[in-house]
Amino acid sequence: MGVNGPGRPGRRPRPLGSRPPRVALRRARPVAPPEHVPAGLRTAAGYIWRLGLLGVAAYLAVTVLGELQVPVIALFLALVITSVLRPLVDLLGRVMPRSLAVLVAFVCAIALVGGVLTLVGTNVADEWSGLGNELRGGLGRIDQWLTRAPFHLRPGTVTDLRAKIGAFLSAHRSALLTTALSGASTAVEMVTGLALAVFCSVFFLHSGDRMWAWAQHQLPARARPVWSRAGRAAWHTFAGYTRGVLIVAATNAGLVGIALAVLRVPLVLPLMVLEFVAALVPLIGSPIALAVAALVALAARGPVVALLVLALIVIIGQIEGHLLHPLVLGWSVRIHPVAVALSVIGGAVLAGVLGAVVAVPVVSVAWAVISELRHHDPPDRPGRPGSRGDAPAVGDHPRRAQRDRRRPDQGESRERGG
Numbered sequence: 488m489g490v491n492g493p494g495r496p497g498r499r500p501r502p503l504g505s506r507p508p509r510v511a512l513r514r515a516r517p518v519a520p521p522e523h524v525p526a527g528l529r530t531a532a533g534y535i536w537r538l539g540l541l542g543v544a545a546y547l548a549v550t551v552l553g554e555l556q557v558p559v560i561a562l563f564l565a566l567v568i569t570s571v572l573r574p575l576v577d578l579l580g581r582v583m584p585r586s587l588a589v590l591v592a593f594v595c596a597i598a599l600v601g602g603v604l605t606l607v608g609t610n611v612a613d614e615w616s617g618l619g620n621e622l623r624g625g626l627g628r629i630d631q632w633l634t635r636a637p638f639h640l641r642p643g644t645v646t647d648l649r650a651k652i653g654a655f656l657s658a659h660r661s662a663l664l665t666t667a668l669s670g671a672s673t674a675v676e677m678v679t680g681l682a683l684a685v686f687c688s689v690f691f692l693h694s695g696d697r698m699w700a701w702a703q704h705q706l707p708a709r710a711r712p713v714w715s716r717a718g719r720a721a722w723h724t725f726a727g728y729t730r731g732v733l734i735v736a737a738t739n740a741g742l743v744g745i746a747l748a749v750l751r752v753p754l755v756l757p758l759m760v761l762e763f764v765a766a767l768v769p770l771i772g773s774p775i776a777l778a779v780a781a782l783v784a785l786a787a788r789g790p791v792v793a794l795l796v797l798a799l800i801v802i803i804g805q806i807e808g809h810l811l812h813p814l815v816l817g818w819s820v821r822i823h824p825v826a827v828a829l830s831v832i833g834g835a836v837l838a839g840v841l842g843a844v845v846a847v848p849v850v851s852v853a854w855a856v857i858s859e860l861r862h863h864d865p866p867d868r869p870g871r872p873g874s875r876g877d878a879p880a881v882g883d884h885p886r887r888a889q890r891d892r893r894r895p896d897q898g899e900s901r902e903r904g905g
Contacts, residue, residue, distance in 0.1 A: 549837060557680045563845060564684035569691040570726035571733065572596060576692050589692045593685075603760065610756040717856045724855035728848050731816040736766035738811055739773055739803055743780065746799050750792050752784045766807075768843050769827050773807065774800050822847075822854055 552559050572592045579588035690698070699718065703711050740763040747755045758780045765776035777800040785793035808824075822830075827847055834846025 553838070557676055558683065560841065561680040561683035562687060564681065565687035565691060566725065567729050568596075568684060568688040569695065570729040572688070572692060573726070585693055589689060592692070593689070607757050607760050611754065614753055713860065716859055720855045720859035721852045724852050725848055728816065728851050732767060732769075734815050735807060735811045736763045739763070739766045739807060742803060742806070743777065743799070747780060747784075747796070750784065750795060751788065752780065752792065752796070753787050754783060758783065768831065768840075769847055770824075770831060771843070773803060777803065822851055826850065 572589075575592045575595070576585075576588045579591055583591075703714060703718075706714055740759045743762045744755055744759040747758060752758070758776070761779060762773065762776040765772035777796065781793045781796040781800075784796045827850075830846040830850045831843050834842030834844075834849075836842070838845070
């Protein structure tokens with residue numbers, strides 16, 4: 488018989504005053520009821536409402552920018568002027584004060600633009616008298632050409648069309664006058680926007696870095712590195728695109744001028760300027776300008792020369808797409824031609840010609856910012872393991888770097904002791 492009584496197994500005696508151990512009972516977690524919505528449908532719904540919010544935000548942004556069209560266009564032109572004149576201002580700023588460098592750069596730009604416009608006006612005035620006779624003779628040749636195979640139109644088709652256009656202009660003279668008056672108000676808005684663009688570009692060229700630094704200091708400290716990287720990527724892409732597209736447009740205009748001069752097409756200089764301006768709209772601008780040149784060649788030189796000018800559209804397009812764009816714009820703009828075409832068409836639908844001009848640089852800048860932020864990890868919080876402040880140098884062992892890292896007071900004491 489044991490100490491604890493008959494039939495009972497022996498237990499270790501507990502000290503006097505001790506409590507029996509408590510047994511912790513775990514409560515069973517409530518089982519969530521089975522969901523009847525599939526996981527794929529929940530994920531799709533999450534994407535849909537987020538994309539819907541982004542679409543609403545984009546629509547509101549486009550609506551607000553449409554109401555503020557004049558200052559927005561002025562700001563865009565100011566950035567274009569700044570990106571074009573910034574290298575010249577930086578070069579002149581090495582030998583003269585910054586303000587004087589900005590003044591000299593603007594004087595040179597105004598002289599260049601004014602000289603080109605003066606040459607175009609002089610060229611048109613000199614060729615206008617002879618051009619009228621050439622166009623009348625060209626219209627007669629076109630009329631005779633259309634009466635032959637394969638068109639077989641009745642004689643006088645072009646002459647009747649010209650007479651109908653004159654009658655239409657005479658009948659709708661009042662409506663055309665009203666349209667001209669509304670165009671005059673638009674011209675006043677354009678002059679106002681240009682003056683505002685020049686005013687803003689002066690300050691951007693003179694103290695743009697300080698303005699950007701001030702804008703960064705208004706942000707929280709954690710957001711400054713991200714905004715700094717995004718701003719640098721955006722400006723690098725925008726400036727590279729602007730300078731590159733101006734170089735491509737000038738090259739296209741030079742090639743067109745040489746070809747039209749060889750073919751003895753009149754109004755070479757105005758058509759060169761038209762090609763330069765139209766080439767600022769990628770893909771579709773240059774063919775439209777060359778189509779106008781083909782019409783002038785058709786009226787002045789006949790169908791054979793007009794066909795040669797149409798062949799020039801294909802040649803210029805191949806040179807622009809396969810040589811100029813990869814060499815000039817390849818280092819700053821990396822978007823697919825399909826994206827360029829969709830951007831131009833979308834911008835034209837939303838905002839007309841200005842939208843087509845602005846669409847490609849906007850898409851390029853947005854893609855550059857997204858790529859810059861996606862390919863760089865965000866900075867870690869200070870004090871956390873793995874932060875940039877605690878990271879060892881490249882090529883060092885982590886334990887060795889941690890062993891060699893010491894506080895400033897320890898280093899000073901060792902230097903004094905040594």
